[in-house]
Amino acid sequence: MKKIAILGLTGSIGRSAADVILSHRQEFQVVLASSHNNYQELFRLSHELAIPNLLLTNTELKSRITDTPENIRLYWGDSELSQLLAELNPDIVLNAISGSAGLYSSMVTLSLGIDLALANKESLVMAGHLINRELQRSAARLIPVDSEHSAVLQAIGSTPLSQVRKIILTASGGPFLQLPPEEFSSITVERTMQHPTWSMGPKITVDSATMLNKALEVIEAHWLFHKDYTDIQAVVHPQSIIHSLVEFCDGSLLAQLGFPNMKLPILYALSYPDHLISDLSSTNILDLPWLSFLPLDEERYPLYYLAVAASAAGGLMPTIMNAANEAAVTLFLERKISFPAIHRIVADTLNSQNNFPDPDLETILAANLETYSRIINDN
Amino acid sequence: MKKIAILGLTGSIGRSAADVILSHRQEFQVVLASSHNNYQELFRLSHELAIPNLLLTNTELKSRITDTPENIRLYWGDSELSQLLAELNPDIVLNAISGSAGLYSSMVTLSLGIDLALANKESLVMAGHLINRELQRSAARLIPVDSEHSAVLQAIGSTPLSQVRKIILTASGGPFLQLPPEEFSSITVERTMQHPTWSMGPKITVDSATMLNKALEVIEAHWLFHKDYTDIQAVVHPQSIIHSLVEFCDGSLLAQLGFPNMKLPILYALSYPDHLISDLSSTNILDLPWLSFLPLDEERYPLYYLAVAASAAGGLMPTIMNAANEAAVTLFLERKISFPAIHRIVADTLNSQNNFPDPDLETILAANLETYSRIINDN
Numbered sequence: 001m002k003k004i005a006i007l008g009l010t011g012s013i014g015r016s017a018a019d020v021i022l023s024h025r026q027e028f029q030v031v032l033a034s035s036h037n038n039y040q041e042l043f044r045l046s047h048e049l050a051i052p053n054l055l056l057t058n059t060e061l062k063s064r065i066t067d068t069p070e071n072i073r074l075y076w077g078d079s080e081l082s083q084l085l086a087e088l089n090p091d092i093v094l095n096a097i098s099g100s101a102g103l104y105s106s107m108v109t110l111s112l113g114i115d116l117a118l119a120n121k122e123s124l125v126m127a128g129h130l131i132n133r134e135l136q137r138s139a140a141r142l143i144p145v146d147s148e149h150s151a152v153l154q155a156i157g158s159t160p161l162s163q164v165r166k167i168i169l170t171a172s173g174g175p176f177l178q179l180p181p182e183e184f185s186s187i188t189v190e191r192t193m194q195h196p197t198w199s200m201g202p203k204i205t206v207d208s209a210t211m212l213n214k215a216l217e218v219i220e221a222h223w224l225f226h227k228d229y230t231d232i233q234a235v236v237h238p239q240s241i242i243h244s245l246v247e248f249c250d251g252s253l254l255a256q257l258g259f260p261n262m263k264l265p266i267l268y269a270l271s272y273p274d275h276l277i278s279d280l281s282s283t284n285i286l287d288l289p290w291l292s293f294l295p296l297d298e299e300r301y302p303l304y305y306l307a308v309a310a311s312a313a314g315g316l317m318p319t320i321m322n323a324a325n326e327a328a329v330t331l332f333l334e335r336k337i338s339f340p341a342i343h344r345i346v347a348d349t350l351n352s353q354n355n356f357p358d359p360d361l362e363t364i365l366a367a368n369l370e371t372y373s374r375i376i377n378d379n
Numbered sequence: 380m381k382k383i384a385i386l387g388l389t390g391s392i393g394r395s396a397a398d399v400i401l402s403h404r405q406e407f408q409v410v411l412a413s414s415h416n417n418y419q420e421l422f423r424l425s426h427e428l429a430i431p432n433l434l435l436t437n438t439e440l441k442s443r444i445t446d447t448p449e450n451i452r453l454y455w456g457d458s459e460l461s462q463l464l465a466e467l468n469p470d471i472v473l474n475a476i477s478g479s480a481g482l483y484s485s486m487v488t489l490s491l492g493i494d495l496a497l498a499n500k501e502s503l504v505m506a507g508h509l510i511n512r513e514l515q516r517s518a519a520r521l522i523p524v525d526s527e528h529s530a531v532l533q534a535i536g537s538t539p540l541s542q543v544r545k546i547i548l549t550a551s552g553g554p555f556l557q558l559p560p561e562e563f564s565s566i567t568v569e570r571t572m573q574h575p576t577w578s579m580g581p582k583i584t585v586d587s588a589t590m591l592n593k594a595l596e597v598i599e600a601h602w603l604f605h606k607d608y609t610d611i612q613a614v615v616h617p618q619s620i621i622h623s624l625v626e627f628c629d630g631s632l633l634a635q636l637g638f639p640n641m642k643l644p645i646l647y648a649l650s651y652p653d654h655l656i657s658d659l660s661s662t663n664i665l666d667l668p669w670l671s672f673l674p675l676d677e678e679r680y681p682l683y684y685l686a687v688a689a690s691a692a693g694g695l696m697p698t699i700m701n702a703a704n705e706a707a708v709t710l711f712l713e714r715k716i717s718f719p720a721i722h723r724i725v726a727d728t729l730n731s732q733n734n735f736p737d738p739d740l741e742t743i744l745a746a747n748l749e750t751y752s753r754i755i756n757d758n
Contacts, residue, residue: 154633157536163654168664235664245636250646251660254533257624257632267629275542281630285547285614291670 004270005032005090007055007081007105008097010041012201013119013145016262017094018045020270023280028270031088034081036101037061043069053088055081057101082108092270094145095120098201099326100319100368103127107361110134110142117269119145121216125311126319126364128223143269144224148217150265151243151256152225153272159248166247167221170237171296172197174209177238181299187339189332197240197260206329210342211296215307219318222311229312234304236294258283303343306350316356316367323368324349327375336379345375383649384411384469386434386460386484387476389420391580392498392524395641396473397424399649402659407649410467413460415480416440422448432467434460436480461487471649473524474499477580478705479698479747482506486740489513489521496648498524500595504690505698505743507602522648523603527596529644530622530635531604532651538627545626546600549616550675551576553588556617560678566718568711576619576639585708589721590675594686598697601690608691613683615673637662682722685729695735695746702747703728706754715758724754 004021008014014033021028034055035042046054047069055075056065068074075084085093085108092115095105102120107127109116111134118124124131135142144150148169156164175194176187192209193202200208207213214234221232243265245255258264264281298305307325311318328345331337337345349371356363383400387393393412400407413434414421425433426448434454435444447453454463464472464487471494474484481499486506488495490513497503503510514521523529527548535543554573555566571588572581579587586592593613600611622644624634637643643660677684686704690697707724710716716724728750735742 154631157538159536159652159654233664242634245664247662248654249656250643250650250654251637251657251662252533252643252647252654253636253662253664255621255634255636257634258630264629264631268631271629273538275538275627275629275631277628278630283626283630283632285612285624285632285672286674288672293664293667295665 001026002028002092002270003031003088003090004028005085005088005093006030007034007093007095008036008102008120009033009045010035010038011096011098012199012204013096013262013266014094015045017096017266018049020263020266020280021049024267024276024278027276031090032084036097039065043072046072053084055084078104081105082112085109085112085114090114092117092143094266094270095123096145098203100126100322100372103361103365106131107134110138110140113138113140115141115143117143117145117266119266121146121220122322124220124223125216125322126368127361128219128318129314129358130361130364132223141272142224143272144220145265145269146217146220147260147262147265148244149220149224150268152221152246154256154268155244155246155254156225158273161226163249164225164227164246165231165249167225167227167232168245168247168253169214169217169221169232169234170240170242170244170293171211171214171234172208172240173236173238173294174211176209176300177236184340185338189335192332192339196238198262202333203326203329206332206342207325209339211301211304212307212325212342212346214296215304215311216322218308219311229308234296236296237292238294239289239291241288241291303346306343306347310350313355314357316359316364317350317353319359319364319367320353320371321346321350323371324375327372330376331379345379349375380405381407381471381649382410382467382469383407384464384467384472385409386413386472386474387415387481387499388412388424389414389417390475390477391578391583392475392641392645393473394424396475396645397428399642399645399659400428403646403655403657406655410469411463413476415476418444422451425451432463434463457483460484461491464488464491464493469493471496471522473645473649474502475524477582479505479701479751482740482744485510486513489517489519492517492519494520494522496522496524496645498645500525500599501701503599503602504595504701505747506740507598507697508693508737509740509743511602520651521603522651523599524644524648525596525599526639526641526644527623528599528603529647531600531625533635533647534623534625534633535604537652540605542628543604543606543625544610544628546604546606546611547624547626547632548593548596548600548611548613549619549621549623549672550590550593550613551587551619552615552617552673553590555588555679556615563719564717568714571711571718575617577641581712582705582708585711585721586704588718590680590683591686591704591721591725593675594683594690595701597687598690608687613675615675616671617673618668618670620667620670682725685722685726689729692734693736695738695743696729696732698738698743698746699732699750700725700729702750703754706751709755710758724758728754
């Protein structure tokens, strides 16, 4: 029985993880779960999954919650996480926190030498160099939960990374794959939310439409699999069946595929490197649509190219790019700016910033907060 | 430097192997090569590859050859193979002999404890149980060379076979995928030779058109990967880009893909489990056609279903099925029978035979010869 902590249980990935664990109660036991705000859903899920320890990171709720369920110990704030993880000593932490808020938990987990199943892209985007330093210091493993990186991990298997020539990430193309770019200024929040193949949270759904999400995944792949940015390619694959590919040094390609279903990469991350017997995901190859691949059009997805270029520069640039995008997406979801303005804001922010090499965690978190707040206040 | 023996150097696979080795002279050295009849081509290739030892299996040529090249030792007949392999002690034997004639060499290789790269399907079709017994007795490895089984091997990687739920072999569908079955009686040898995606020898090209080839591959997969026949599926994939797939017990699918090119599975078999740096095979995913999958139509490919059913019965049945097909294909290539008669002859032969459980090599070879000769003489 594997002991698991799920951080961000009430988000989209967290709830899928809850389903996975309910289907595999013999294999997994959740010893700790957290949420930022959504205590009602957290209590409900903790009852269903029999989770003895809960953490709410928004300490402002402290006064409001008077009805903590029986047999549950409730903890407060990021500050209690480290001690709690040290005490409970789970076999693996699933970090399903959304956005830059997830970085702290990743660092804490790895610093304790605990395996980290990572659904929080921002940890690697902002601090890939620090995460890798933590990994070198301990025997802890970093296991990706994104469907794309899970595909790459499965395709690589036990092959040495030196034999991997290229990583090819697939992208659905989002809801605006066919829309003429001159009509992008009329894009509404509602249309953006209509993702063609995956059902996800609002932030990542906007990022899929701008293709910024794929740039974040390129950065993740860079840090996870130690490949140069020039050896990581993104292609549009509108059917979202092939979740990513690996090209080996002899030219052979391996791909992981199946109908889109986040439960499979979550299960794989929790059971890695084994495949667990499961009926959560099932793909009859004869039911597949025709599969196709397209280049990632620069006119349609300028944010992708901007973000990858900024990230290849390293240092603080990925953090600033990511913070500017988080702020711009927030403004777009609040209907304060247009869809093309997301790209404009990120571009302007990157242009006005000087880089800073090898930043420490404090510098990263400060730059993240400063960039985000300034853009929100300016718009 | 790996020492290699190539049996059947002058056939289609053997010549591709020669190209592979010419491109990787730092890694591989051919210490022995054989051919049945084609001594001129064997001498030419031995010069190009600097092969010191040659073997001709057709001893009737002995009197005809007076011009053996310098610095070459020429050996004769299957009977000298065992001693020669024992003396030269290659790291791996590539068995690229065509048809049932290849079984003897596979058994000899494995009985000496030498790794076997197997392009000869018939070894496993006729004597999978004996091959596996040899493998259990020694540390020798059996590595498939067929593009389909190489794909499966790569997809499985180091995952335990117990975590593999299903093997899915792809088939191009051959030249008659679109032809109405009522027109099959008018099929000529010339049209049969026009395979849509692979360039291969005449026997296997006919077997691709009847889909018997895929049945042989199902049997191979059964013995290579220790899966029940019910866990091995064949699907039509007209583009021949995805070379086969593996479904794991959690529902995840891995596929190996690329433009059709036999040099890649040959290289992989020789370098297994490593991928060697090579420019022999290159696939830009953006150049791929749309990929599709179709069921294997029983009316169009009755020989596939007949052959798999016979093989699942085990014992001598796969040998008899294979021998009947070899004879029927010979007759078809000699224009003595029609295309649909291939199926009829195999069906009639299987119906008139009693099975024999756990046959030894002698019994298998006798049944093979007897079945083949009888059909040739009767037609």
